[in-house]
Amino acid sequence: MGLLIGSITIGLLLSFLALGVFISFRIYNIADITAEGSLTFGAAVTGTLLIAGTNPILATMAAFAAGFLAGTITGIIHTKFKINSLLAGILVMTALYSINLHVMGKSNLPLMDVKTIITNFENIGIAIFGNSSLIDILGWEVALKDLYVLILSLTLITIIALALFHFFKTEYGTAMRATGNNPQMIRALGVSTETMIIVGIGISNGFIALSGSLLAQYQGFVDVQMGIGMVVWGLASVIIGEALISKFSLGYLIAGAIMGAVLFRLLVAIALRWGINPNDLKLITALFVFIALVLPKIIKKFKTPKYA
């Protein structure tokens, strides 16, 4: 039961990653690999600030700002210098690796002894619900504070997802969606698609850095390698989400990305429990995303009638 709650919590924290990938991949049709650097960047910034004694909420918000900055740089390289978006992402990701090491000062930062937003969550839960340390759910003993963290993570992602949904319904947000959907059209209506891409990829990476920050605080350490493979992880979440809801309106897609992130984390936990070699995890994830991207095309091919 503890494992289940832990997996769901990590899934919820990683749903910020899914939202970030959703923005770059689905709104803008850009496979933005900056994410692998900005996830770690967010964690590194938060970790360093926490160790320096910064308020956990501020340190977490700083992660979003750091990711936003990294994303805008990718956006500027892509739009102003006309460099292919994938290459722009690779450049920033590579640069971030060094920057992350500089921010952290070493390749691993333990956060066990500092106050984090997770300990904040536990304290809030204890303040609201009282202080009993263990609870009985269907015959399983569960540490209450783990449950508090789960509930507050869920609350946080719900609030932010709602804010994102409403943002995409504003004048500015609709112009962003149109930029991904038909840049020629929205330019003819007076919108700078370059600005929209820069800000959009910024927001996307802000979310991804936030995810890294929360994940590091939950795990109790920052590792300079923690971003590797995370774009594919995010893609898997988004794709599972789309399969789950099979409806393509904005609200459903956002909710789907979150559900996809949680479900994917659960599937990974089950696979690991089942005895799969952890070293194979990224290979399997990549294969999964490949199949998920190719399968619809193959099905379509079989469905289209052939003419003699």
Next chain:
Amino acid sequence: MLKLKNINLTFNRGTINEFHALQDINLTIEEGSFVVILGTNGSGKSTLLNTIAGTHNIDKGTIELDKINITKLPEHKRATYIGRVFQNPFSGTAPDMSIAENIAMAAKRGFSRGLAKALRTSAINQYQQKVANLNMNLEDRLDTAIGKLSGGQRQALTLLMATWNKPKILLLDEHTAALDPKTANIVIKLTEKIIRENQITTLMVTHSMQQAVNLGNRIIMMDHGKIVFDKSGEEKKQLKVNDLLNLFDELRRKEQIDQSVSELLQKQYI
């Protein structure tokens, strides 16, 4: 009033494919006029429109709109003054977004976009009325994604969107060429009506001689990046489809002479 002075544009400069698309174009378009632009393929008519819209950066010359120099303004800034409908019905609308959302974006052309809700319930009534005027039975389908509509419906909506806020100039780039004749006719009638009712200065590129004769109060013909024929007022009214066809024939003959002369010269000197 739109003033083009000495416009020159070259594509692929310095390469084997160098192409002088616009050559010393001088053109003044009075406010309220409706100019039809004709020309052979590759004559530069669409390029001229795209140049005014800011898609291409010109090599030389200036573009003035109501005495403001817009030569250096990027495409999206010029959109404040310019409404556009493209040849491809898919180009002018965002397919995955609803009719209402598309209109809401068009209604913001020329204004800054903030964090206010894009679709205000108070505006929906106005949307419905204006869409009903298109006579395409779309007024009750404002929530439908535009990608689900036919080319004609999308083109009619693009036209409505381009003129939602009255532009200083409306650019129509063969906007009926991709439609079937019946739909094209409907869209043309709609175009005429909207332009007349709102008194919009318009430049329309077309391949249809019939449209060129029936519409507008000025006609321009382009060939090899130059304006070769320019008639307005009474002279334009007298023009018949046959006159235009003769003109095209003349251009073609000239081109053949050019070719045969160059071949002749080649044989003799190379």
